[in-house]
Amino acid sequence: MSKGKFIVFEGLDGAGSTEQAELLRGALEERGLKVLLTKEPTNNVIGGIIRGALTKDWLLSNKGMQLLFCADREHHLQRDILPSLERGEVVICDRYIFSTLAFGALESDMWWLRSLNSDFPPPDLTFILDVDPEFCIQKLNQARFSFELFGDYERLEKVRSNYKLLAKEYSNTFIIDATKDKDSILNEILSVVDKSLLE
Amino acid sequence: MKIMSNLEGKFIVIEGPDGAGSSTQVRKLGSYFARRNIPALETKEPTNGLVGGIIRAALNKIWACSPYGLQLLFCADRALHLYHEVEPALKAGKWVISDRYAPSTIVYGATENPEIDEDIWNRLKLINDPFRKPDLSLFLDIEIRLGIGRMDSDGTRAMRDLYETEERLARVMSGYRRLAREYLHAVLVDANGSIEDVHERIVGIVNERLLGGQNE
Numbered sequence: 102m103s104k105g106k107f108i109v110f111e112g113l114d115g116a117g118s119t120e121q122a123e124l125l126r127g128a129l130e131e132r133g134l135k136v137l138l139t140k141e142p143t144n145n146v147i148g149g150i151i152r153g154a155l156t157k158d159w160l161l162s163n164k165g166m167q168l169l170f171c172a173d174r175e176h177h178l179q180r181d182i183l184p185s186l187e188r189g190e191v192v193i194c195d196r197y198i199f200s201t202l203a204f205g206a207l208e209s210d211m212w213w214l215r216s217l218n219s220d221f222p223p224p225d226l227t228f229i230l231d232v233d234p235e236f237c238i239q240k241l242n243q244a245r246f247s248f249e250l251f252g253d254y255e256r257l258e259k260v261r262s263n264y265k266l267l268a269k270e271y272s273n274t275f276i277i278d279a280t281k282d283k284d285s286i287l288n289e290i291l292s293v294v295d296k297s298l299l300e
Numbered sequence: 301m302k303i304m305s306n307l308e309g310k311f312i313v314i315e316g317p318d319g320a321g322s323s324t325q326v327r328k329l330g331s332y333f334a335r336r337n338i339p340a341l342e343t344k345e346p347t348n349g350l351v352g353g354i355i356r357a358a359l360n361k362i363w364a365c366s367p368y369g370l371q372l373l374f375c376a377d378r379a380l381h382l383y384h385e386v387e388p389a390l391k392a393g394k395w396v397i398s399d400r401y402a403p404s405t406i407v408y409g410a411t412e413n414p415e416i417d418e419d420i421w422n423r424l425k426l427i428n429d430p431f432r433k434p435d436l437s438l439f440l441d442i443e444i445r446l447g448i449g450r451m452d453s454d455g456t457r458a459m460r461d462l463y464e465t466e467e468r469l470a471r472v473m474s475g476y477r478r479l480a481r482e483y484l485h486a487v488l489v490d491a492n493g494s495i496e497d498v499h500e501r502i503v504g505i506v507n508e509r510l511l512g513g514q515n516e
Contacts, residue, residue, distance in 0.1 A: 146354060146363055147354065147373075150350055150351070150354065153350075159350060160383075160384075161376075161379060161380050161383060162379050162380075162382070162383045164379045164430060164431075165351075165376050165379030165380050165383065168372050168373075168375045168376035168379060168427075169351070169372075169373075169376045171372050172369050172372035172373045172376060175366055175368050175369040175372060176365065176366070176369050179364075179366050179369070180364070209430070210430070213426070213427070213429070213430055216423060216426045216427060217372070217427060219423070220368070220423075
């Protein structure tokens with residue numbers, strides 16, 4: 102393995118990407134690999150104000166929001182992701198460029214969103230956890246106090262199909278049926294990751 | 301006196317390198333509009349909002365931010381500026397005069413190095429493309445004299461710093477001159493001379509382009 106491996110998890114809120122990212126980290130560490138588990142938006146400066154906007158503590162337009170996500174991404178890459186990859190580590194990141202494209206395209210032009218991200222490095226592998234929005238809405242209403250900004254069923258269904266379009270367009274992108282049990286999902290992911298680690 | 305009815309106000313931007321006097325000219329133009337009973341909002345970028353604060357902290361090295369990260373933050377601040385201040389004012393029939401706007405991001409972003417970075421120039425224009433275009437952009441054009449000339453290796457540190465600052469200023473100024481050729485709504489304004497001289501030139505251009513040539 103040359104300079105690290107960059108693995109990204111994507112999907113609707115509540116599809117299980119966070120859980121699978123953690124399980125994958127555990128499995129890879131068992132294999133003796135050094136892993137950085139991280140996510141976007143980050144817990145750093147810009148990530149903080151993004152969360153404030155998502156919970157409607159302050160208001161901004163969709164374009165402003167997407168620009169902040171990308172500024173956070175740039176900071177994340179410079180500060181955490183790229184140095185980790187340089188050290189030969191595996192980076193597992195929960196949400197990355199596809200989140201901006203899939204969610205952002207609800208209100209902004211896809212070409213514009215792509216131009217914001219055009220210089221960012223592509224992941225080595227992307228796993229999109231695919232699930233019906235109904236599943237997510239139920240799960241989130243149980244677990245969280247307020248449903249975050251990107252709300253209702255119709256919008257989520259559009260995001261889901263945006264993810265599917267991106268999977269067709271980009272290589273090394275895998276759609277995973279997230280309604281299966283978590284161990285089956287992990288095994289499916291591991292078979293792809295193990296193969297990739299050998300390359 | 302113009303009757304404003306349901307019409308939107310006009311959006312004017314004043315730009316230029318540091319020290320060219322854009323803030324002063326924004327204030328003077330604001331006073332001129334007040335005398336002509338044109339309701340106007342004077343504003344600036346970066347704003348005093350949340351993102352403006354983060355930008356200032358980055359510029360003051362309170363936290364480490366890469367050049368591209370800073371450019372994205374300037375654009376996010378712009379989106380906020382439009383959303384919270386500029387668009388509402390224009391819709392209410394007010395004219396808006398902003399000290400800095402998209403041209404600052406493009407020009408400063410692409411002139412870090414001696415040669416203009418074409419990729420950055422084009423990308424920053426693209427990123428700013430969805431934002432409302434001003435009705436009129438005034439680029440203050442000042443002469444930058446590189447008084448120190450080519451630096452000798454035994455020049456003092458202070459002299460070197462000054463030369464680098466002047467050099468950077470010269471690059472920024474040539475960036476603005478190039479952008480003025482690329483944007484239809486942009487005009488270069490000779491900013492050499494007194495504050496009053498520059499103000500009079502600006503008033504002349506505003507009258508000609510936005511007020512149907514009516515002087516007062």
